Amino acid sequence: MVVMSRAIYSGASLAQVRSDLKGLVEFEYEGMDSTDLSSQLKTTLVPHLLNYGSPEFQSMFNAFPEEGALIGAELALHVNQGVTNWQVSPGGAVLEELCCEKLCELFELSEKSEATFMYSGTYGNQQALYLALHRHAEKMGFDYSKEGMSGFVNPQNLKIVVAEDVHFSVLHATRFLGLGENALLKIGLDENLRINPAEVMKVLEGHASEHEIVCVVVTLGSTITGSVDGLPGISKMCSEKGVWLHADGAYGLAYSLLPEKEHLFRGLEMVDSIVWDPHKQLGIPIPSSLLFLNDGTNFERVNVYSNYFNRKEEEMPNPGLKSPPSTRPFSALPLVTSIKTQGLHGLRQRLRSSINAVNDLAEFLIDDAEIEIMNEPDTGVICFRVQPVEIDKQDLCSLQEYVYKRTNLEGKRAISIATIKGKKVLRLVSVSPEVTVRALKSTILSIKEMAKKFVKN
Ligand SMILES: Cc1ncc(COP(=O)(O)O)c(C=O)c1O
Structure with missing residues (x-):
């Protein structure tokens, strides 16, 4: 250790x-x-x-490995199993399949759901968009896996509907899939910084009829604010219109396991694809990401067989057919050992600790005139602006930059900065049990002192 x-x-x-x-x-x-x-x-x-285990690490979604996860991670390292299929690892392939089945059950996905482990959430988002394109092409009467973009009559009309603050991995996906970033149709955010459902509906209703909507992306726990987009209205509309709905739950999906947060995730079983990163707040060693499909048969859209490996004739388990890499890490094992050692109760307590720390901080700050809170936290992220009474309003953005830089330069704590609706904001995150409300309050104190120095200078 x-x-x-x-x-x-x-x-x-x-x-x-x-x-x-x-x-x-x-x-x-x-x-x-x-x-x-x-x-x-x-x-x-x-x-x-960087010490992710420090209570002062409050900037990003990284966490030290959870103790039980280490048991599996060490074994996986020791045997260096590629778990693509039965031929390279009978136990590895079967454990991955069993783990995926159990996770679909835990997240209460549909009866037909299936999942696969991925190298990262980024690749999960990319694959989801590929699946959406493949299904759209099928509706247009051709096989996307053979003809690619050239099969579309007007590829420039293809659109992916996203929130204006969508994670940048979706931008990468449009580039890598040959759609280009111009394919993104950006939707504004509502008052709690969730994708605006009324605007999504308008687009789907055909107000922008020159577009062919291939996919709508919602985020279950946005990177900047941790806000969870509302599913029911959007999923109903997508299913009526036959538009693929992808949920990027890389950060937030884990919180759907908490009974007190369940209401935010209602409608999960209606979404076509969902991405999740257990390497974030669960502290499962990297890589640990998954792609879930509510209709598992859609994985056939990425099946590629070869004559020596992943053979069509093979009857034994072949989880590697569900994603492109031919060598795949044994990511299921650390996740299994982590859940096994903590139990579902322990796992929920771990998740709860980060949510509670941030919620308690938000309550504590509500009447603080020197802090403007930007989001009512859905999960473990809070964004705010520090605003000493003496500050000239036009200096507010420079002040946040100053505080951000000074805090990180000091090397005692790590915080982050972002832009929300054109305003620079400071961002604190709690992903592991070490980041308590006490640690967060102490950061606020330090930030306020720094802000006073800025005003004096
Ligand atoms: C909402 C969201 N989506 C996707 C990603 C990308 O996931 P990964 O870092 O596993 O590639 C992140 C990373 O923080 C994220 O917050």
């Missing part, structure tokens, strides 16, 4: 980090003693790694 100091990281400059690490890539003719190498790693590399 690597022991890290309590600090966020060493605080060293880029030049210092490069200089400390240079020795690690000086490859010599003779190999190095492994004990010496371990001690070199401990002194040169570890101090410069």
Whole structure:
């Protein structure tokens, strides 16, 4: 087990980090003693790694590995199984299948649902858009896997409906799929920073009839604010219009396992595809991402067989047919050992701790005139602006930038910055049980002091 100091990281400059690490890539003719190498790693590399286990790590969705997950991760590393199919790992392939079946059940997806592990949420989003295009092409009467974009009469009319703050992985997806970013039809956000359902409906109703809507993307826990888009109205409309509905739950889907948050996720079984990242608040070692389909037969749209591997004639389990990589990591194992050791109760407690920390902070700040809260937290993220009474309103954006930079430079805590409706805002995140309301309050105190210094200068 690597022991890290309590600090966020060493605080060293880029030049210092490069200089400390240079020795690690000086490859010599003779190999190095492994004990010496371990001690070199401990002194040169570890101090410069970010300590996700620190209560002051409040900026991003990363977490240290959950203890039970380590049991599975260590075994997976030890045996280095590729789990594409029965031929390379009978136990690996079957455990992945069983785990996917159980997760579909836990998330209460449809009877026909199936899932696959992916290398990242980004690839999950990309594959979901591919599936949407494939089905749209089928409606147009051709096989997208053979003809690709050239099969569409007017490819420039194809549109993907997204919120204006959609995760940038969806932008990547449009580029990689040959759609281009212009295919994104951006929808504004409502008062709690969720995709505006009325605007989505308008687009689907055909007010922009020159467009062919291929897919609507909703986000279950947006990256910037953690807001969960409303599913029922949008999913009903998508199913009536035959439009693929994709839910990016990379960050937020886990919270649907909490009874007190269930209402935010109503309608999950109506969505075509859903992405989830257990490597975020569950602390499952990277890579750990999944793509769920409520109608599992849609995975056939990505099946590619070869004559030596993933053969069509093979009768044994072949989870690797559901996504492109021919070598796939044993991501199911750490997730299984984590849930097994914590139990569902422990897992829910872990999720609850991050939500409660942020909710308690929001309540604490409600009457604070020096803090303008930007979102009523649905999950574990809060965005706000610090605004000392003496501040000139036109300096508010520069003030947030100043506080963000100064805080991170100090190296004691990590916070993030974002833009909401044209305003620079500070963003605090709690993804692991270490980030308590106490730790968050202490950050607010430090931010306020810094803001006062900005005003004085
Ligand atoms: C909402 C959302 N979607 C997608 C992603 C991308 O997932 P990954 O980092 O696993 O590629 C993220 C990452 O933070 C995210 O917050």
